[in-house]
Amino acid sequence: MVSLIAVFARIIIGAIFLISGLAKISDPGRFILTLREFRLFPEVIVPFTAIWLPWLELLLGLCVLVGLLHRTSALILACLNAGFLAAILSVIVRGIEVDCGCFGMLADMLGLPDMADMKAVVRNVVFIGLCLLIFFSRKEALSLEGYIRQGGKR
Amino acid sequence: MKRILREAMVLIALSLAMALLFNAASPTGIKLNRKPLPASQEAPVEAR
Numbered sequence: 080m081v082s083l084i085a086v087f088a089r090i091i092i093g094a095i096f097l098i099s100g101l102a103k104i105s106d107p108g109r110f111i112l113t114l115r116e117f118r119l120f121p122e123v124i125v126p127f128t129a130i131w132l133p134w135l136e137l138l139l140g141l142c143v144l145v146g147l148l149h150r151t152s153a154l155i156l157a158c159l160n161a162g163f164l165a166a167i168l169s170v171i172v173r174g175i176e177v178d179c180g181c182f183g184m185l186a187d188m189l190g191l192p193d194m195a196d197m198k199a200v201v202r203n204v205v206f207i208g209l210c211l212l213i214f215f216s217r218k219e220a221l222s223l224e225g226y227i228r229q230g231g232k233r
Numbered sequence: 234m235k236r237i238l239r240e241a242m243v244l245i246a247l248s249l250a251m252a253l254l255f256n257a258a259s260p261t262g263i264k265l266n267r268k269p270l271p272a273s274q275e276a277p278v279e280a281r
Contacts, residue, residue: 104255107256107261107262107263108261108263111263126263126264126265127265129263130252130253130256130262130263130265131248131249131252131253133252134248134249134251134252134255135244135245135248135249135252137248138244138247138248138251139244139248142244148240148243148244150237151237151240151241151244152244154237154241155241155244155245
């Protein structure tokens with residue numbers, strides 16, 4: 080049962096971060112603007128963060144989805160989400176109305192709400208919970224890592 | 234713990250390499266290390 084929940088969590092988290100990374104990579108200019116609107120980072124590191132963060136999300140999402148280094152990937156994603164959560168809480172506290180930029184251009188295409196508000200906070204808390212569930216679940220069901228460990232005998 | 238740290242470093246380095254390579258190869262890539270223009274060469278505000 081636990082292994083089934085962990086696999087389900089892996090599929091959800093992996094797909095979300097894979098898609099969100101791809102959406103941000105396809106429109107880096109927009110992500111730079113979003114980062115500037117948060118007024119958290121010094122201008123020098125904004126372009127670098129805008130280039131690197133989507134690729135980190137893409138790679139970690141892919142690793143969680145296929146089950147390769149998925150526990151470490153889930154732990155990094157939990158830390159990343161904690162950072163996003165802190166950033167969103169800071170704009171809420173400062174009273175800045177800003178697009179959260181979580182899903183890049185995909186939010187516009189699908190008409191999804193993408194504001195940095197309490198809904199985004201709840202969503203991030205759920206994501207952190209799922210990531211920690213993946214990290215603490217030691218089962219390797221339906222994972223590439225488990226398949227490799229067993230020498231491809233499955 | 235040591236293994237997790239090692240794997241995390243590999244993932245972070247790999248994502249960084251992918252990001253920088255893709256950014257350098259992409260025609261819409263963001264230019265890093267761009268020095269700010271001196272005030273005299275900046276475009277007028279209405280032209281930005």
